[in-house]
Amino acid sequence: MTKKLWFQVGVGILLAILVIKYFLEISFLFAPIIIIIKAIILPLLLGGVLYYMTEPIQRFLEKRKFPRWASIVSILVALALVAWGFFAIVGPPVTQQVNKLVENAPAIGKELDKMKDVFLDQKGELPEKLEESLDAAADSLQTIAVNFGKWIVQFLQSLFQAVFLLILVPFFFIFMLKDHEKFAPVIYNLFTGERREWVKKTLSDIDNVLRSYIQGQFLISAILAMLIFIGYKIIGLEYALLLALFALFMNLIPFIGPWIAVTPAVVIAFLDEPKMVILVAIVTLVAQQIDSNLITPNVMGKSLDIHPLTVITIILAAGNIAGFVGIIVAIPVYAVAKVIVRNVYEQRMKIKRAATKDVAG
Helix, strand or coil, X not given: CCCCHHHHHHHHHHHHHHHHHHHHHCHHHHHHHHHHHHHHHHHHHHHHHHHHHHHHHHHHHHHCCCCHHHHHHHHHHHHHHHHHHHHHHHHHHHHHHHHHHHHHHHHHHHHHHHHHHHHHHHHCCCCHHHHHHHHHHHHHHHHHXXXXXHHHHHHHHHHHHHHHCCCHHXXXXXXXXXXXXHHHHHHHCCCCHHHHHHHHHHHXXXXXXXXXXXXXXXXXXXHHHHHHHHHHHHHCCCCHHHHHHHHHHHCCCCCCHHHHHHHHHHHHHHHHCCCHHXXXXXXXXXXXXXXXXXXXXXXXXXXXXXXXXHHHHHHHHHHXXXXXXXXXXXXXXXXXXXXXXXXHHHHHHHHHHHHHHHHHX
């Protein structure tokens, strides 16, 4: 019985639960280590994202006989020029739109209060079942809004803390560009024989899935933001650039990000002119159709192969556990775990087939 897979999995789960239980009981001993990890995790993640975004450029330069140091310097100069150009071109109009939004905030708040009053006045005339459904929907939306606000606050706090550790981001980034080929060998050289080859393949698969996800998601998000900006400018929606930048970051969240991104656009459109909501919906629908039928299939392909229902479940769970940062990293973490589990399963099947062949022979 001890050789059965279900028995081994059950024992593994029980051992994991015991380890977690006893770890929590003595967690105070690991407090300094946890503080250090929290301090470096965000700069490490940002450095890793920058590495995967710029690694194709480094590969392109080194194929044309650039030495490693020259490719790194070229990438740093290119990033500095892109950042300067972005803030020089986009900064002034964004600042203008933010100031305008702040000035109009009281008027927008009054309009929202009027809408709430109208809704409350009409609420008593609705059928009882519909009234209960609306109450439930309102409670759900309020819960989502509160949680989303908490996630935004947590995210801003993380950014505020990252300012003090900003020196670590370029440090990790440059270190990855310089020595990224050495990371995997340090791990798989600890093993020998067939196990070494398996670890090497697993690390390669993890690297590929992270590269595909990060590069693909950023490219898709940028293209969608451009389409949304063009669409909002065509229909004459106010704060088009600000809303497009918001969409750029929200679209980094798979599946539900675009729906979060369109919410402020719908509110602004409704307050400006109710008919504008239809135009915003058309722009969003066209952008999403272009994304789902043209952009995502060609950029991402089937590299992740995750069902939308799984994506929603993972994102909601990650949001409750780790806030906004959890939402951002949930899908790549799941993709990495899926790669490891798949490779473990394939290795076990390979060993099982080999054992069966030996017995048959």
